[in-house]
Amino acid sequence: MLKVKDLNLVYENKNHVLKDINFEVKNGEIFGIIGLSGAGKSSLLRTLNLLQRPTSGNIFLDEIDITTVDKKDLRNLRKKISIVFQHFNLLSTRNVFDNIALPLEIEKKDIKEIEKKVDKILEEVNLSHKKSSYPSQLSGGEKQRTAIARGMINNPEILLLDEPTSALDPQTTQKILDLILDINKRFNLSIIIVTHEMDVIKKICDKVVYLKNGSVEFFGPVHELFVEKENEIFKEFYQEINIDWSRAKQLSSKETIKLLKIVFWGKHTHEAVLDEVSKKYDVKVNILYGKIEHLKDNPYGTLIINVESENGKINDFIKELDSKVYSLEVLQ
Ligand SMILES: Nc1ncnc2c1ncn2[C@@H]1O[C@H](COP(=O)(O)OP(=O)(O)OP(=O)(O)O)[C@@H](O)[C@H]1O
Known part of the structure; x- marks a missing residue:
């Protein structure tokens, strides 16, 4: 379980972007972070594996406060909580196989083990046929699959996804959402997903945090956001009920x-x-x-x-x- 307690982030320019954030993510949940542009979603996601150190507050992973982790343990932490970036961050000079293999190479794993693991994950994300292709030869959906496979290669406990569908057409979005649901079920993997698309929250999330100006406006099961908070939150997010x-x-x-x-x-x-x-x-x-x-x-x-x-x-x-x-x- 991941528990975020009284988290604050003030950037160096004194921009106070996260204010007293509290929520928890249970094992196996798909958890959404939603809010308007500039609400602090990406900043929050980046604090969860300490790519961005919070200014104050705690993040507990299975009761251990990860904000106290020192530099040498950061690599282990990021194996447990891995992130897939919005623009994939694939290396253009490496093919799909080598991009996915990178975290294992950094770990200096045996070449046979690397081949076995990468081939297996390629099958799981349905990308075996593209293993020798380079990023410039891939569609948006294939790039996203490669990035997700790389994020999964060290068997993380939590996968962080930053706007995984924002660059995709509706059909490819649906396929990526199906993939996310599939890996969540198959590996009982907790997934935390930043999105500005309500449809993504509706289709795959169990719980959600709604951020507004860096504060938690709502935290709870998705149906409560839709059913009970509909009037307050949806009015500013989009006009849901069109009635005279x-x-x-x-x-x-x-x-x-x-x-x-x-x-x-x-x-x-x-x-x-x-x-x-x-x-x-x-x-x-x-x-x-x-x-x-x-x-x-x-x-x-x-x-x-x-x-x-x-x-x-x-x-x-x-x-x-x-x-x-x-x-x-x-x-x-
Ligand atoms: N490194 C930084 N230093 C200072 N301010 C920053 C930094 N990164 C982001 N910000 C500011 O923090 C606020 C929140 O940004 P963030 O990217 O977390 O929001 P977001 O909800 O993910 O937005 P979007 O949906 O547009 O990606 C914005 O006002 C942004 O300009």
Whole structure:
């Protein structure tokens, strides 16, 4: 487990970029760091394997505070927590095989062992056919696979990925995300991924830290970010719900009409809860906005509805519906 405690980073020019950061990453988790440009995501990632020393605070890897590690133990630390850089950092004069072999050569490993390990990892990232190619002969996705393979060659406990899909087209992005999910499952490897793409968080992450101006604005499971914090965080990140609120409120201005926001989560998302409860209380439902999305393995749905009842049972209807959905908010 990786635990970050009260971490601060002040650059030499007095720029205080990370402020009292706290979070933890459990073994085998895929953990996202998200935020707007300049929020401090890359700075945070680089402190996690001490490429950038924090100004204060602690980073515990399995209870040991790595911020106290001295220079000679840094190489061992970076074998345990390895990083894949945003622009891959492949050496242009070395082919794919030799790029991946580099960390083992630095360790002065036996040539036979190097060949065996590199060939195995090449197979795992589906790149055996490109082992003799040079970086200039590779597509963006192949460069990323090479960089990930090099990051994996020393069997790290944690793999840090800086914007692994930012330079890729949507199809290649999907393939790289599948690869990340695959290595996470196969090796029970913890993966910490910096991204500015909400879709990446949705598709592969278990937990997430949302950074704003260097502070943790949210830390928790991805579905909580989407479901509970949607209004606060998403408004500044992107306008998630596209609805004409003044019209919706005007429609709901009568005493007998209420405007509701309902969130469904997990297996209940596909159940006909709304239909059943509205029939039971004889309430008319008018859907103003609706969508179902997928977060890793679970669907979640959002509905904005107004409901109308002349029989005085609208509050009973709301109470029962509230007990059957993930969350319900009376907007008006
Ligand atoms: N070495 C440095 N010295 C001083 N300031 C720096 C240094 N590196 C980054 N910064 C500043 O720290 C802030 C955070 O930068 P960082 O690259 O960590 O943000 P980010 O969230 O990763 O941004 P982006 O999404 O644009 O890559 C920015 O204001 C940046 O200019």
